[in-house]
Every structure is written in structure tokens, then in C-alpha cells.
Amino acid sequence: MNNQITEPFWLTKSLQQLTQQEWESLCDGCGQCCLVKLTDDDTNKVYLTNVACKLLDTESCTCKDYQHRAERVSSCLLLSADKPELFNLLPETCAYRCLYEQRPLPEWHHLISKNKQAVHENGLSIREYAVSEEYIHPEQLEEHIIAEL
Ligand code: SF4
Ligand code: SF4
Numbered sequence: 325m326n327n328q329i330t331e332p333f334w335l336t337k338s339l340q341q342l343t344q345q346e347w348e349s350l351c352d353g354c355g356q357c358c359l360v361k362l363t364d365d366d367t368n369k370v371y372l373t374n375v376a377c378k379l380l381d382t383e384s385c386t387c388k389d390y391q392h393r394a395e396r397v398s399s400c401l402l403l404s405a406d407k408p409e410l411f412n413l414l415p416e417t418c419a420y421r422c423l424y425e426q427r428p429l430p431e432w433h434h435l436i437s438k439n440k441q442a443v444h445e446n447g448l449s450i451r452e453y454a455v456s457e458e459y460i461h462p463e464q465l466e467e468h469i470i471a472e473l
Contacts, residue, residue, distance in 0.1 A: 359373055362466065371472050376457060
């Protein structure tokens, strides 16, 4: 009989070592990385808005065309382990940022809690406050700034 307990992959592998399936499974679906960001050209400061990418379904917080996101949205972050400079643009609760900064996943994370709704129940998704880019004129974006990154 083998009583060995297998450690979960996120505790034993680096981000670079993950399979594509493991990588994708880490996303909690908060949608926060899909909020439009504005950069001040004079200061290089980056600001977060409550305006969601036109391809984000603001109810389910999922991308409506994930397979073709790179071709359809030039500003899509296209996260990967090889682009750690992007992790600063992610919320502190994002699993990729947690693991990159060698912090544990949050207790409510679906891989631990087995509850995919927990991100919404804990108020960490954009569901309650995001408005789709489809309804916002580009000149109004500054009015939607909610934080500095
Ligand atoms: S911020 Fe992180 S956890 Fe949230 S949707 Fe983006 S990649 Fe997924
Ligand atoms: S295209 Fe990129 S930024 Fe837009 S919803 Fe899809 S994953 Fe998010």
C-alpha cells in the first residue's frame, strides 16, 4: 500500500515548470487583469480603471474569445512565466503573482476550497463594479480610474 501524500503541483513546481493545463487551472477568474489600464506618458504611472475589456463577459468574468485574444485585443496581457514584469499589473490575490512572489495561494482559491464561486463570494472579482468598454467612450476612460498600479 502506498501511503505517500502527493503535494499539489503549485507547491512543488515553479511557474516555468507547469504544464499548460496546470497554468490555466491557476486562474481564479477574477477578471481583474482584463480591466483597462491607462499610462501617463509624462510620469509612466499606470492607472487601473473599472472598465473591462470589450471581450470580457462582466457577469461570468470570462473572455468571450480566449483562443484568439492576442489577435483581437492588442493590450491583452497574455501572461506567461517568461514575462514576470507583467505580474506587478495583477492583483495581489492573483495566483500567478502569489506564486511568483513565493506566497501561498489564498485559502478561498478554487484549487484549495474546491469552490469556483468563492472568488465572487469574497468580492474579489470585477462582477460587481466593472462596466464593459463597449459602453464607454475612450475620452471618458480617465473618469473611470479606480487605482494606481
Ligand atoms: S488577475 Fe489573475 S486570477 Fe484574476 S483573471 Fe487575471 S490571471 Fe486570472
Ligand atoms: S482579450 Fe485579454 S484582456 Fe480581453 S477579456 Fe480576453 S483575456 Fe481579458
